[in-house]
Amino acid sequence: MLEKTRRDVLAGAASVAFASPTLARTITGEEPWQPGEAHPPLAAGPGPLQFLTEREAAVLDAMVDRLIPTDELGPGGREAGCTIFIDRQLAGPYGVNDGLYTQGPFAEHPLPTQGPQNPLTPREQYRHGLAALDAYCQSNFAGRAFDGLSAAEQDRLLGDLQKGAVTLPGFDAKALFTAVHTNAMEGFFADPIYGGNRDMAGWRLVGFPGTRYDYRDVMDRPNQPYTLPPVSIQGRPAWQKASR
C-alpha cells in the first residue's frame, strides 16, 4: 500500500471531491416527507443561562429594567423575563444569524432598510458590546459596572448610547443600544413560549388578546370593550392547571 501511484492518488482525490456532501439530492419514486409533519415553536425552557454569563445577564437585567421600568402599569422588562428571552434567542438559531446572508459588500452609508452592515452575529454583538460597555463604565464611573449605577446615571448613559454620544472602546454604542432595545421589545411582546412576556405582562399592558382561536362570540356583542384575558401559544396557565 505504500507504493501509491500518481493515478491512485488522483483517483482517491476525485472520489473525495465527489463524496463531499452536496446541498441538493435527487428524489425519485418516493415522497421524502411524512404526512402531518409539524414544526411547532421550540419552547424556551426554564433553567440556567444558556449563552450569557451571570455578569452579562446582570447588566442586561439593569438595562431592560430602565428601558421598561416596573411601575403602576405593571411589571417591567426584568420581571417579564426579557433577559431570559435574549439569552434563549442568542443560544438558538437567531444567535448565529442562521440562514441569513451576512457576507459583504457592506455599505458605508446604508439606507435604514438595508439592515445590519457587518458580519457580526447577535452572539458576538452582545459579547463584545457588553464587554465594551463594562470597560467604559469601569473607567468613567470609578470602577462601577452598569448595574451598579443609579437609575438616573443609567438613564443618561442609555440615552447617550442611543444617540451615539459616547464612544465605547471597540464597539459601536448605537449598535449595542439598538440590539438591546430591539430584543427587549421582542422579549416583552413576543409569545411567552420564548421566555419573555412572563404571564403575558406585555400583552396585558397593551390589551393584546394573544392567539385566540377566533372572536365569533365577541362579534355577536358589538360596541362592548373586549375583556377576555390574553392567550398564548401554550394556552393559559389556568387551562393547564385544569387539565392536570
Place this chain on the structure above:
Amino acid sequence: MTERLPRKDVVIVGLGWTGSIMALELARAGLDVVAIERGPWRDTATDFNIGTAPDELRYGIRHDTLLRPRRKR
C-alpha cells in the same frame, strides 16, 4: 464548476401547485420530467396552523416561513 446532468425532456423549476400539476400532466403524457425545488414540504394544517400562525416573532420578524438565502451545509 459546471456539472453536466443527464438530459431530460422537461425540467420544472419550482414544484409548487402549478409546477406539480404540470409535472404530473407531463409525466402522464409519457415525458421524462425532473423538477427542481429548494423548499420543504408545506402543509396547511401544520405550517399555517391557526394556533401558531399569529406568532409575530417567528413569522413576522424572524421570517421563519421564508426560505433563507443561505442554507446549512
